[in-house]
Amino acid sequence: MAFLKTSARGGLLWLTLALLAACEDELPNANPPELYDIESAADAIKEAAKAVVRIQLPSGSAGTGSFISADGLLLTNNHVLGGEACAREGCTVSLSFEHQLGTLSLPARTFFALPQHVDAGMDMAVLQIFVDKAQSQRLATPHFLTLEPHAADQLVGGHVTAVGHPLGRLKKWSSGFVIHADGDWFDTTIFSLPGGSGSPMLNDEGHIVGLLHRGAEGFDLLTPTSTQVSAIATATAGLTRALAAPLPSSVISLASELTEEAVLAHSDAFLAASTWTANVGGKSVALVSLLGAACDRGLARQDYTSLEELQGGLSPCFTALDFIECRSDVGEEREASPKGCPRGEREAWLARLKAVSAKEKMFNGSLDLSAISFAMEALADTQDEADQRARANIIAALDEAKPAIDFEVAAYLAAYGIPSYGNQITRDLFLHYDKQPFYERYAWQISVSALWLYADDVLSREQALKIAKHLYRNENVSLGTNLRIEELLYNSGEL
Secondary structure, three states, X not given: OOOEEEXXXXXXXXXXXXXXXXXXXXXXXXXXXXXXXXXXOOHHHHHHHHHEEEEEOOOOOEEEEEEOOOOOEEEEOHHHHXXXXXXXXXXXXXXXXXXXXXXXXXXXXXXXXXXXXXXXXXXXXXXXXXXXXXXXXXXXXXXXXXXXXXXXXXXXXXXXXXXXXXXHXXXXXXXXXXXEEEOOEEEEOOOOOOOOOXXXXXXXXXXXXXXXXXXXXXXXXXXXXXXXXXXXXXXXXHHHHHHOOOOOOOOOOOOOEEOHHHHHHOHHXXXXXXXXXXXXXXXXXXXXXXXXXXHHHHHHOOOOOOHHHXXXXXXXXHHXXXXXXXXXXXXXXXXXXXXXXXXXXXXXXXXXXXXXXXXXXXXXXXXXXHHHOHHHHHHOOOHHHHHHHHHHHHHHHHHHHOOOOOHHHHHHHHHOOOOEEOOEEHHHHHHOHHHOOOXXXXXXXXXXXXXXXXXXXXXXXXXXHHHHHHHOOOOOOOHHHHHHHHHHHHHOOOO
């Protein structure tokens, strides 16, 4: 479950990484996986990379796309921006251009996207990008890629390079060889991560020969001396056929009469289109009401058999919060079409979120502080009120559960300016983080908390950045966390 911290202390997207689908085929051994900065790429790849952008949706999910025309046609995966996430009527997307080391950090730009071609079998989507929702002007894209048609089996043995935004972070490249073909799909030795979905597969001349779909995971990828890496892609022959086909019925129309189940399944499409009501049974029904009822059903269930099933059942409780905004002081973060505020139901929503936290604690003893802090922010009248409520909820939950104040818990103390709890002084824990065993496992929480403490004048900028820099590329810190810290330092102007 992911929440956006939107206070004066700065924003944080708590990302829960999606699992990569498994690959049944065994692959040759490869060196430990690496992702490389764009400035280190060959000239043809470096030039091609200018057409590759990071895609971010209002739901918080991120992927990669590439322009394939001079007037804003964007190619990506169906599962990134296809039938479920962008309706026939279009959607709002945020695009980041040249978000990479060696360039100045710039904010993402918001555009309107209209689906043109979608094919679930090819896992592809092509969208027309417009400057505004009125669709009065197509986006001029001087940097765009050309598709070089190839059947999958024609690519076997060839060298390919993927350029994308792993984990939705800074743009990187990784290369490898095509080792297997199956219909329109092919396997490569390229290393990829979630967020890289939708990356173009390029030949050495910088032309698209495939579209990255997913990476692989599992213990079958580990050997005694190395790591087997694999990325699966669609060949351009299949993509070219899909480009000639009309939109399939799987691309939802928000104006159509839908079942409650269909609305809940496509809630991201409603959010991306800034549409807060749905036609259910011929009646206009608020998305928040539908999601509230689904949340209540999830809370009422007593037959969950796993934590994953529990979190899936409770997901409507959090999805609804994407459609809510009661704060009057979030400034530019308010949308042009303001989200609704269920003022008469706020107490019910606050109670639901407390029930979510209690349900997870009852299920396996875990303490879900996010449900009673970050998740509740949009229900407050002001950010200051949200912060005060979160502080009170966090302290009450800690008083009841009496957990050890580790880095995960202390991150909430730092985020909400709680100077200490019990015998633990928040500042001291993070200032002397390296005195704690296994601190590398919590490198992201430590880095972000240091910057929060700086924003609250608890640490100096130099102290906060020193902590993040020390953890950056630490050999004991995971690759995913290093990518996050790298972007944090990049956005701070330190890289």
